[in-house]
Amino acid sequence: MSDHRINTHPILEISERENVDFRWNGVEIQALQGDTIASALYAQGIKVFGYYPRDHTPQGLFCANNQCSQCLVMANDRPVKACMEMVKAGMQVRSLDDLPELGNFNGKLEIIPSETVQIPVLIIGGGPAGLSAAIELGELDIHTLLVDDKQCLGGKLILQTHRFFGSTELVYAGKRGVEIAEILAEKVKSFSSVEVWLNSPAIAVYSDHKVGILKDGNQYIQVVPETLLIAAGAREKFASFPGNTLPGVMGAGAFQTLMNRDLVKPGQRVFIMGGGNVGLITGYHAIQAGIQVVGLCEALPECTGYRVHRDKLARLGVPIYPSHIVKQVGGESSVESIMIAEVDQDFHELAGTDKTFRCDSLLVAVGLSPVNEFQLKAEKYGMKVFSAGDTSEIAEASAAILSGKSVAQQIACALGMAREDKPDLQGMIEILKSKPGKILQSNIFPIDRDVYPVIHCHQEIPCDPCAAVCPLGLIKIPRDDIRKVPVFDLEGQKCSACRRCIAACPGLAITLVDFRKDAKYPTVSVPIEIDTSDLLEGRGYLAVDERGQPLAEVRLIRRFSMKEFSGTTIIEIQSSREIANEITGVFLKEPLYRNETGLSCNQLKQENEYLCRCERVTKNAVKELIIQGCRDINEIKALTRAGMGACGGKTCSTLILQLFREIGIPEAEVIPHTIRPLVIETPIGILAGKSSRAENP
């Protein structure tokens, strides 16, 4: 078994799968049942899937989501996207170094006109917002069709192994993303009025109010919805730096897909660009998957994600570089190293601050933009369209869940089927959407007690599981504003040391200090969510404070987990009285993720910096046009082909806008790129209505 597979995971279940043999460029390779071609190749450490036809630069997996065609390979003489095509036994797969040959057609042509379906509500997207809207509509017995492009419901929730923030009562806070996905999906399935089409991407919203759906990936159906809800989520922004198209550079979505869905390590040593929640969380997931996180850089002076997420990563020994940008990525045919540099407040690089690391992948997490093209078209065509979740505003999944419910009520209203006792959710939605607040003064620890929790949570974020799980109600967060930091208030009662708050806290920011056995050397209970199988009871480990700074060596007494909080291990350590309140974690391994300084910058092979990766359009080519006076992105497209590729400008349009800003052109002067269908490339045969029987050779 190759070491690129994830064989143990603290949260995700690893089930036995049958072997499937296929050939890659003539060489037999073992894959597992359920692998895509891309995951099977990554499981062998193969990252270069081919070379770009025009400039012969290496290419491979990028979006892992059917959006681009960087992962194109030939499978049984048909060009396929490796991220979508499942491996089959005996399949002959080869890399593409040029344009693919047109696939062969065997079988008899049989054209069946495409079906049209009428429905009161069509929901595009089965993530947190779409599912929760479907549940609300199901409860109202409104006939609803929900379509999603993935094989299972849950959207990005199914890739989230961490416990979620938010309201315990309303949005399942304290449960893991994977668990929430299951809860919502089960509820949706319980309503007979809600139909779900999986593996069925929406490809276009047409001016005659029809929505084209690729049902089960092989049948084209046009849906005529009375009301349309777009809950298609968000897509990641990309970044521009030299080497940005090298295989091994990918977004968090692709990284999480390989790692948490396919159980394949995208790399052994990853560097992370971006200190927002997505970058921080994915770094944490990577450590759970057994991948080394070499470092994380953030251009701003502080990580913008939740403080507790940042601290979780720091406590696992990940060096965090605020005020640092990625200067370039180097490597012959895939990522081998990365160089970062410090910047001032205006993002100007400071000379002599280069730092170089050896890594095999770079995870880019520099923000999200809404997937709103369906919504824009539907609005333009005068359809009754609604949006929920990230499509309407980028925020946490918790906010998406509630916004789906709220929008479903609006849809019911529009259909004249509203609930009478409609609860007002708007206030809570606003709270859940709120950005992380300032860091407050540390809480005062009640050290006069003999056993008490220490709450290392000093930032106003919408979250309440600690208060919700305390059986004695000693941890208090105002119900009307769950952003407030929790307060531990004994009110004459005694903490029962149940440690439920420790296990439930999504930020792993609560510990328990217990002086009852030993007044001098208290035991401290600390939660961890990574593989603890090689921990030795009785051995000494380095205790760290909240921010990941070393405190002192402490002795591990025991470890245990609580049934209700699976995946979380509580370890008990014994420490000195002085540092007991400060201990928030221990380095379970030697912090091997330290900066390697041995590399010099000339060991990095400078690659081109591309704005449009589908058509390999360099930043310089676009810059030249802008300097010449071009202000119309459509003209840039006409001249350079930027945006004409498979992804249709989804990746490059934000980068081109960013370049305009960099040059100092106000956005108001820029004519944006025209959005056109199809959202996903679709075979001619399927659009024609060819029967699927004739499809597979």
Added chain:
Amino acid sequence: MKRQPRNTADAIIIGAGSIGVPLAFHLAHRGLKTIVIDQETSIGQGSNKRAIGGIRATHCDPAKILLCQRSIAVFSTWEDLYGEDIEWYRGGYCFVAYRDEEAALIKHVVSEQRGYGLNIHWLDRSALLDCVPELNHEGLIGGSFSPDDGSASPLLAIHAFSRRAKQAGAQFALNESVTGITQYRNSVKGVITDRAVYEAPLVINCAGAWAAQVASLVGIDIPVKPDAHEAAVSEPVAHFLNPMIVDIQPSPGSSNFYFYQHATGQIFFCLTPDPNQWGYLTEETSGFLPMACSRLLKVMPRLSGLRVRRTWGGLYPMTPDGSPLVGWAESLEGFFLAAGMCGQGFMLGPGLAEMITRMVLGEMTGEDKKIAGQFSPFRKFASEEKLK
């Protein structure tokens, strides 16, 4: 208003599209101070960028034949002359017949076109399959093949013309809408836009689908109205198809259907809606892709697995007889019409631009006079062209 020198020109072209831009190139080269005005922020944003790029001289109308032969000469030599790739590819055109009706019509047209000296042949089934092996064999009777026709990128070509036009001194006033045309004693005096006032003794209406509105500013009524067509493009594959394939067998919802493989390896396809879709709506409709894709598969089943990447709509500025309106306005001196290209503006553009240049400079050849007679804006509209 104080006159600014930059606003005075010898010629004003309204419309920076498939006709206006090559025309600016020629007029500027002949030393005319030329200003091109367009309502869009950049050139070619009207119908030019929506054209799929086919270029043929094999028409049934001698005027179009002559102009397109010139255009082909320009497109095919551009890279050699100027070093700029406009993705010209001489792949030919092929009209296919799967029924006797179409076979008879195509054969008739081929003999007529051969009479005009065009390089076109009728190929029977096996000869045609040698030429285009990917065609659906079933029921194929034969078809025409004209190897000298081809294709290019409208986007790259218009920018190539514009670069040369600018080098020769032409100016572009973009993001300006024409609001009026000024006159003095029955002669054109200039153009007013929402941003500026321009003066020139010559104003040329190259406004494509918007040409009738421009003409109406001076009270001239021209029979040009837009018909909305849709098109699509696939992902690229290795080169396998040379000619543009045209299927003229009517099908429910559409008359002609055509597709070709562009120099980039992508398949472009387009159909003529039946009935016409009059108006300015270029938004994608749900009927197009199923209709076009099933027509595509009937002619070339092997395209079944090829993925469609993008689809869009565009306008064909139609005239009653399918031929352009080119010539001086009778009622207003200095106002020239170059409108109603009926979806053939891209292929007519370079040839027509040369001819218009000679017309405005008073250098018409005998051939020009014949063409101008045929394209007279004030002709009687009688018959439709046999093969559009």
